[in-house]
Amino acid sequence: xxxxxxxxxxxxxxxxxxxxxxxxxxxxxxxxxxxxxxxxxxxxxxxxxxxxxxxxxxxxxxxxxxxxxxxxxxxxxxxxxxxxxxxxxxxxxxxxxxxxxxxxxxxxxxxxxxxxxxxxxxxxxxxxxxxxxxxxxxxxxxxxxxxxxxxxxxxxxxxxxxxxxxxxxxxxxxxxxxxxxxxxxxxxxxxxxxxxxxxxxxxxxxxxxxxxxxxxxxxxxxxxxxxxxxxxxxxxxxxxxxxxxxxxxxxxxxxxxxxxxxxxxxxxxxxxxxxxxxxxxxxxxxxxxxxxxxxxxxxxxxxxxxxxxxxxxxxxxxxxxxxxxxxxxxxxxxxxxxxxxxxxxxxxxxxxxxxxxxxxxxxxxxxxxxxxxxxxxxxxxxxxxxxxxxxxxxxxxxxxxxxxxxxxxxxxxxxxxxxxxxxxxxxxxxxxxxxxxxxxxxxxxxxxxxxxxxxxxxxxxxxxxxxxxxxxxxxxxxxxxxxxxxxxxxxxxxxxxxxxxxxxxxxxxxxxxxxxxxxxxxxxxxxxxxxxxxxxxxxxxxxxxxxxxxxxxxxxxxxxxxxxxxxxxxxxxxxxxxxxxxxxxxxxxxxxxxxxxxxxxxxxxxxxxxxxxxxxxxxxxxxxxxxxxxxxxxxxxxxxxxxxxxxxxx
Amino acid sequence: xxxxxxxxxxxxxxxxxxxxxxxxxxxxxxxxxxxxxxxxxxxxxxxxxxxxxxxxxxxxxxxxxxxxxxxxxxxxxxxxxxxxxxxxxxxxxxxxxxxxxxxxxxxxxxxxxxxxxxxxxxxxxxxxxxxxxxxxxxxxxxxxxxxxxxxxxxxxxxxxx
Numbered sequence: 001x002x003x004x005x006x007x008x009x010x011x012x013x014x015x016x017x018x019x020x021x022x023x024x025x026x027x028x029x030x031x032x033x034x035x036x037x038x039x040x041x042x043x044x045x046x047x048x049x050x051x052x053x054x055x056x057x058x059x060x061x062x063x064x065x066x067x068x069x070x071x072x073x074x075x076x077x078x079x080x081x082x083x084x085x086x087x088x089x090x091x092x093x094x095x096x097x098x099x100x101x102x103x104x105x106x107x108x109x110x111x112x113x114x115x116x117x118x119x120x121x122x123x124x125x126x127x128x129x130x131x132x133x134x135x136x137x138x139x140x141x142x143x144x145x146x147x148x149x150x151x152x153x154x155x156x157x158x159x160x161x162x163x164x165x166x167x168x169x170x171x172x173x174x175x176x177x178x179x180x181x182x183x184x185x186x187x188x189x190x191x192x193x194x195x196x197x198x199x200x201x202x203x204x205x206x207x208x209x210x211x212x213x214x215x216x217x218x219x220x221x222x223x224x225x226x227x228x229x230x231x232x233x234x235x236x237x238x239x240x241x242x243x244x245x246x247x248x249x250x251x252x253x254x255x256x257x258x259x260x261x262x263x264x265x266x267x268x269x270x271x272x273x274x275x276x277x278x279x280x281x282x283x284x285x286x287x288x289x290x291x292x293x294x295x296x297x298x299x300x301x302x303x304x305x306x307x308x309x310x311x312x313x314x315x316x317x318x319x320x321x322x323x324x325x326x327x328x329x330x331x332x333x334x335x336x337x338x339x340x341x342x343x344x345x346x347x348x349x350x351x352x353x354x355x356x357x358x359x360x361x362x363x364x365x366x367x368x369x370x371x372x373x374x375x376x377x378x379x380x381x382x383x384x385x386x387x388x389x390x391x392x393x394x395x396x397x398x399x400x401x402x403x404x405x406x407x408x409x410x411x412x413x414x415x416x417x418x419x420x421x422x423x424x425x426x427x428x429x430x431x432x433x434x435x436x437x438x439x440x441x442x443x444x445x446x447x448x449x450x451x452x453x454x455x456x457x458x459x460x461x462x463x464x465x466x467x468x469x470x471x472x473x474x475x476x477x478x479x480x481x482x483x484x485x486x487x488x489x490x491x492x493x494x495x496x497x498x499x500x501x502x503x504x505x506x507x508x509x510x511x512x513x514x515x516x517x518x519x520x521x522x523x524x525x526x527x528x529x530x531x532x533x534x535x536x537x538x539x540x541x542x543x544x545x546x547x548x549x550x551x552x553x554x555x556x557x558x559x560x561x562x563x564x565x566x567x568x569x570x571x572x573x574x575x576x577x578x579x580x581x582x583x584x585x586x587x588x589x590x591x592x593x594x595x596x597x598x599x600x601x602x603x604x605x606x607x608x609x610x611x612x613x614x615x616x617x618x619x620x621x622x623x624x625x626x627x628x629x630x631x632x633x634x635x636x637x638x639x640x641x642x643x644x645x646x647x648x649x650x
Numbered sequence: 651x652x653x654x655x656x657x658x659x660x661x662x663x664x665x666x667x668x669x670x671x672x673x674x675x676x677x678x679x680x681x682x683x684x685x686x687x688x689x690x691x692x693x694x695x696x697x698x699x700x701x702x703x704x705x706x707x708x709x710x711x712x713x714x715x716x717x718x719x720x721x722x723x724x725x726x727x728x729x730x731x732x733x734x735x736x737x738x739x740x741x742x743x744x745x746x747x748x749x750x751x752x753x754x755x756x757x758x759x760x761x762x763x764x765x766x767x768x769x770x771x772x773x774x775x776x777x778x779x780x781x782x783x784x785x786x787x788x789x790x791x792x793x794x795x796x797x798x799x800x801x802x803x804x805x806x807x808x809x810x811x
Contacts (some may be wrong), residue, residue: 135694135758135771176765177773185678185783189773224675225683226782227773229766648778 003511012104035368037059038290038603039587042097042340043105043270044108044141044210045262047277051141052076052607055095057108057119058086063503064221066350067276067283070163070301070375072188072221077289077373078364083161085219087119087145090153090206093404095586100590102251104269105244106589115150117209119143123240124244129418134235135228137189137220142240144216157217158190159202159613163376164361168201174459177229179203186223193217193232226519234291255321258624263583264525266590268320271313274610276350276412279336280328282349285594285606291370292551292595292605299370301377302594302606304347304355307387308431309611311514312439314394315615315633318401330398332393334412344391345382346433347377382429383438388416389447389454393514396454399463400634410464417455417467421475424448425482430497431507440499441534442487443507445479450514452476488523494530495523497545504534505545506557510553515636519568528569531561537598540581550597552604558582566622567632575623592616655808657712663801664711667793668704674789680780682775682790685742690758693698711797714740720799728809733802734795738799745787758767 021621036054041061044051051073052061060075060082093112100107107120121143126136145154162183169181169188173189178191179198190196193216196493205296209215216232230236250272258263275282284306289299310333312629317326336352337344348353356376364373395413399405425434430441458464459472461607486499497505508527511517515526541553542561559582565575585596587603594605625632674680684810688710689703720730736760753761753774760766769808779786 134768135696137689139765175762177760179761180781182783185681187681187773187781222681222773223678225681225686225774227681229760229770229771229773231766231768233768235768 008156011196016635024574032433038367038607040592041587041591041607041641042099042108042121043273043286043588043608044104044106044123045286046125046289047272047275049123049139050273051121051123052123052287053106053108055097055108056086057085057088057110059121059141060084061287061589062141064188065223066272067286068349068356071162071165072162072183074161074364075324076287077367078165081161081367082165083159084142084157085159086101086155087215087217088155089117089445090155093152095316099266099269099589101248102269103244103247104273105240105247108148110152114153115147115152115211117145117147117152117154119145121443122240122243125243126239127246128243133242137228137230138222138224140218140220140230140546142218142236144214144236144240145209146214147209149211151208153206153208156192156194156196156205156207157202157517158196160188164373166361167362171198171201171203173198181229186221187227189218189220189222189229191218191220191229202284210222221392225396236337237332243570244348253321255319256620256624258395258627260579260620260623262341263590264320264587264617266619267616268316268322270608271316271610271617272322272325274481275325276474277328277330279351280325280330280332281336281348281350281352282309282329282610284309284347284611285609288375288604289373290367290593290604290606291368293370293549294597295369297370297372298551299366299372299374300379300606301358302522302609304349304377305332306347306611307337307391307613308346308384310387310390310394311397311616312614313610314397316614316621318397318615319621322564323403326398326640327403330394330409331404333394333539337391339414341412342419344387344416344476345380345420346387346429355535355549378435379429379433382433383424383426384430384433385420385424385428385439385444385548386431386447388420389450389514391452393447394449394620396458399458400461405458405463406467410466413458413464414457414467417451418437418450421471424475424479430518432505440486441504442483442495442497442499443510444515445483445487445499446511448481449455449476449479449516452479453515464575481549492530493526495527503527503545504530506535506542506554507544508558509557511561512564512567512569513560513633515633519564519618524569528564539598539601540578541596541598552597555582555585555592555594555596555609555612556615559612561616562619563622566619566626572626575619577627579619579623582619651719651723652805655805656715659801659804659808660712660719662804664708664714664745666800667711667797668707668711670796671789671794674785674793678788680783680786681781682779682786687752687772689754690714691756694758694769713726715797718798719805722802722805728797728802728806730803730806733798733800733805736800736802737794737796738791739797740798741787741791744794745778745790749779750777754790777799 040055041052053059063069063071075084084187089110093110096109110117143428171179171181180189194205194207196205216236251265251269254268255267268430285302288301292298337639358376358378360372368371427438427440428444433441452475456472459467487495489496495508511521542557544554562579591608593603593607594609685700685703688706691697693699754758759772760770
C-alpha cells in the first residue's frame with residue numbers, strides 16, 4: 001500500500017525507497033537500499049515496446065524495437081551494468097507522480113526547498129496525417145523537464161548498454177545532430193537541449209533549471225533506413241500534446257461508468273500498453289525476471305503472449321467496448337497460432353512463433369540479488385490443455401457479442417474441438433506451469449469442458465458450421481462426470497485441484513466463472529469456504545496454492561474472488577469491500593505486478609502485469625453489472641447466472 | 651550501339667542492383683535505403699517515398715546504363731569483368747562524391763555542420779555512407795559491381811549474336 005509522495009536522496013546514489021526492514025533482510029547479493037521497489041516504476045510505451053521509469057526519474061528498462069528484443073537499458077535487473085537514463089534532481093527532493101488523466105503520459109513532480117520541476121515521459125503517438133507532412137522516427141522516447149517555480153539542479157546520466165548490459169556502447173558526438181551509437185543493425189540517436197559530456201560510455205551533465213525553463217530530450221531508434229532526427233523546437237511540445245490527446249481519446253472511450261472508473265480506465269490503458277499493435281498480440285508483462293520471491297530464483301521472462309489470459313482479456317476488451325483491440329487479439333489468437341494448429345502452445349512470441357529457448361544471463365545481478373535473470377521461457381514446451389478452452393471461450397464471447405467468425409476461424413475452432421475430443425483425458429502441466437511434471441488438473445478439465453460447451457452453443461446458434469455437435473456433447477458430459485466424481489473431495493467438501501487428491505487451488509473459483517457450477521451451489525460454496533480457509537492470508541489475499549517455499553499472494557486470484565462474490569457467491573457489500581481492499585495494493589500510478597507481498601503490501605513479479613489488470617477490469621464489470629441488475633458473463637450457460645433471492649443477499 | 655540490347659540489359663541489371671541493395675538492407679548489412687533516400691526528395695511520407703524512390707531509382711539505373719554501354723562501345727570491350735570494374739568506379743563515385751553532396755542537395759537531410767530544422771531531419775550518410783552501417787560500402791560496391799557485370803554479360807551476348 002502506497003503513499004503518493006516520497007522523499008528521495010538523489011545525490012550520488014540511486015534513490016533510497018520505501019523499503020521495509022524485512023525487504024532489506026530478504027534481499028541478497030546487492031545492497032537493497034540501492035534499488036527502487038517494483039512499485040516505484042511507471043510504464044510508458046507505444047504498443048510496440050515499453051520503458052519503465054523509476055520514481056527518481058531513472059529510465060531503467062527499455063527494449064527496442066519491440067518488447068521481446070534485447071534491452072538497451074536494464075538497470076531494473078542490474079544496477080551496475082544494466083544501463084539507465086537518469087534525469088534526477090541533485091540532493092533530496094520529494095516526488096509525486098501521476099499520469100496525465102486518462103493517458104499514458106507519465107509526469108514526475110520533483111520538489112525541494114529551492115523549487116519544483118516536472119519530468120514528462122512518453123513514447124509519442126502520431127496520426128497518419130502527420131506522416132504526410134513530416135518525417136518521424138520509427139521508435140522514440142520524449143522526455144521533457146520543466147521548472148515550475150524557483151530553481152533546481154539536475155543530474156543527467158545517459159548510460160546505454162548493449163544486449164541486457166553485456167557490453168558498453170560507443171557513444172559518438174555528432175555535432176549539432178546529437179549523440180549516436182550503433183548496436184547490431186540499428187542506430188540510436190539521443191538529441192538533447194543540454195550539452196552532454198561523454199565519459200566511459202556514459203553521457204552526463206549537471207544543469208540548473210530555472211522557473212519557466214525546459215530541457216528537452218529525444219531518444220530514437222532506427223533499423224531499416226536512415227534515421228529521422230526530430231527537432232527539439234515547439235513541434236516537440238506539439239507532439240506531446242498530440243500524444244496526450246490521442247491517449248485520452250482512447251482511454252475515454254471505455255464504456256464503464258461505475259464506482260471504480262479511474263482504476264478501470266488505468267487498467268485498460270496498462271493493457272493497451274502491453275499490446276503489440278502490428279500483430280494484435282498482448283504480452284503478459286513488459287519485463288523479465290522481476291522476482292516472485294525477493295532474493296529467490298522464481299524469475300521468469302514474461303514478454304510473450306500466454307493463451308491462458310485469452311478469455312479474460314477478450315471479456316475485458318469487449319465489455320469496455322474496445323472492439324478493434326478485441327478483434328485484433330482474436331485474429332492474432334486464431335491466425336498467429338496457425339502453424340501449430342490444431343495443437344496450441346501455451347505461449348507464443350509476438351508474431352506467433354515459438355517463444356525463445358530459456359537462457360540464464362549469469363553476468364547480471366538480478367533485481368535485489370534475485371538470480372538468475374532469464375530470457376526466453378522454458379514453459380514453451382509444456383502441455384496445458386486449458387488453453388483450448390480459453391481460446392474457444394474467447395471466440396465464443398466475441399461471437400455472442402455480435403462479432404463475425406469467418407470460415408477460417410470456424411475451421412480453427414473445430415480443429416481445437418477435435419483435439420480436445422482426443423486429448424482431454426491426458427495429464428498436463430496445468431495453469432500455473434510448475435516444472436514438476438504432469439498431473440490431472442481440474443482446471444484443465446474445466447477448460448476442456450468449456451471448449452466443448454462453447455462449441456456446442458456456437459453451433460446451436462448457427463455461428464459455427466459443420467461442428468460434430470453430438471460428439472462434443474458426449475465429451476462434454478464425460479468431462480462433467482469426471483470432474484463431479486473425481487475432482488470433488490467429499491471429506492473436504494470441496495473441489496480439489498488435481499483429480500483424486502486433497503489439494504486446493506484458487507483457480508477452482510473459476511468453476512463458476514466458466515459456468516460449470518452455479519455460484520450458489522452447495523459444492524461451490526464448500527469450495528469457496530475451503531479456499532478461504534486454506535489459501536487466504538490474514539490480510540484476506542489469496543495465494544495460488546499451498547507450497548513449501550512461500551511466494552506472494554497472486555493478485556488475479558483475489559480479483560477472481562471479487563467476481564465470485566459479485567456473481568452471487570457473496571453480497572454486493574462483500575464484493576465492494578474486497579475490491580476496495582485490493583485497490584489499495586496498486587502503486588501510486590494504479591499499476592499492479594503479478595503478486596502482492598502480503599506482509600509488506602508491495603508488488604512482486606513482472607510489472608505491470610496484464611493478467612492482474614484484466615482481473616481487475618473483470619471484477620469491476622461484474623460488480624457494476626450486479627448493481628445494475630444486468631446479466632453477467634452472458635456467454636456462459638444460462639443456469640450459472642441465475643440466482644435465487646436467498647443467494648443474492650444484497 | 652544496339653539499343654534493344656541496351657534497354658533489356660540495362661533494365662535487368664538495374665533490377666538486380668535494386669534487389670541486392672534491398673537484400674543487404676534486409677539482412678542488416680546496411681541501413682542505406684536508396685529508394686527511401688531518393689523518394690524523400692519528393693515526399694516526407696515514408697511508404698510513398700519508398701515507392702516513388704524505387705521507380706525513380708529504376709529509371710535512373712536504366713539511364714545510367716547508357717553511359718556503361720557508351721564506354722563499352724568506345725573501348726570496344728564488352729564483357730562481365732569490364733562491366734564490374736565500371737560498377738566499382740561508379741560505386742566509388744557515389745560513396746565519395748555523391749554522399750558528401752547529399753546533405754546539400756537533399757531537401758530533407760540534416761547536416762552535422764548546420765544541424766536540423768523542421769524539414770531537414772534525415773540522418774546524413776557521412777563519409778562513404780558509414781553512418782548507415784560500417785558494411786554499407788561493401789554492399790554498395792558489390793551491388794554496383796554486379797550491376798556492371800550483368801550489364802556487360804548481357805550486352806556481350808547481343809554482340810556475340
